[in-house]
Amino acid sequence: MKILNLVFHPNLENSRNNKTWKTQLDESGKIAMSRDLYKEYPDFNIDVEKEQEILSQYDRIILQFPFYWYSMPPLMKKWLDDVLTYNFAYGPEGTKLKGKDLQLVVSVGGRQVFYSGFDIFTTVPDLLRPLQLTANLTQMNYLQPEYMFNADAAEEKTIEAFGKQLVAKIDDPKRSDARQYLYDNMNRELNETYEELGLA
Numbered sequence: 357m358k359i360l361n362l363v364f365h366p367n368l369e370n371s372r373n374n375k376t377w378k379t380q381l382d383e384s385g386k387i388a389m390s391r392d393l394y395k396e397y398p399d400f401n402i403d404v405e406k407e408q409e410i411l412s413q414y415d416r417i418i419l420q421f422p423f424y425w426y427s428m429p430p431l432m433k434k435w436l437d438d439v440l441t442y443n444f445a446y447g448p449e450g451t452k453l454k455g456k457d458l459q460l461v462v463s464v465g466g467r468q469v470f471y472s473g474f475d476i477f478t479t480v481p482d483l484l485r486p487l488q489l490t491a492n493l494t495q496m497n498y499l500q501p502e503y504m505f506n507a508d509a510a511e512e513k514t515i516e517a518f519g520k521q522l523v524a525k526i527d528d529p530k531r532s533d534a535r536q537y538l539y540d541n542m543n544r545e546l547n548e549t550y551e552e553l554g555l556a
């Protein structure tokens with residue numbers, strides 16, 4: 357499985373979370389190509405042909421970004437607007453992304469309690485729905501998104517532990533079927549609990 361990591365961070369050098377995770381993924385040897393898009397396009401002038409050509413070469417595409425205003429950094433939005441064109445990503449001949457995996461990796465500054473889903477709060481998966489719908493429209497497999505709360509206050513060891521888990525699962529082919537993957541994990545956890553309780 358050929359994996360592409362596209363990192364959208366306005367200042368990756370000064371980032372703690374995304375920089376660490378990108379480095380960990382790069383060093384794992386599991387990522388065929390890893391890019392810092394803000395570095396490549398400081399003027400926001402995206403080379404659409406180049407981006408489409410690169411996308412077509414990979415099976416699993418990671419979009420890695422910090423959560424900004426309950427959404428994505430502006431270059432990432434522009435990249436989606438420019439690159440996912442009619443008859444490339446959607447439309448009668450737009451099948452170039454069909455069957456590829458879309459993996460979101462997101463650092464979330466807010467604490468989990470502010471994303472509880474209760475009353476005035478919503479949840480991160482709900483806020484990521486536009487990207488899930490984008491995956492649906494382009495016939496990509498939307499993988500279970502990976503995100504870490506409290507990113508600004510997190511200690512280095514917490515950031516690294518998240519990155520380590522990310523590395524472990526990033527090339528798992530079973531993730532391509534997100535619903536089955538959820539069921540499998542749920543059943544595994546249930547079975548472990550039954551065993552611990554001596555009920556198995």
Ligand SMILES: Cc1cc2nc3c(=O)[nH]c(=O)nc-3n(C[C@H](O)[C@H](O)[C@H](O)COP(=O)(O)O)c2cc1C
Binds near residue numbers: 365371
């Ligand atoms: C312009 C801006 C908007 C932000 N908006 C949000 C937000 O809506 N929700 C949130 O939880 N964190 C928000 N944050 C915090 C970032 O998510 C956090 O700083 C980032 O994930 C940390 O990752 P890094 O160490 O890679 O920079 C925002 C930060 C900035 C600079």
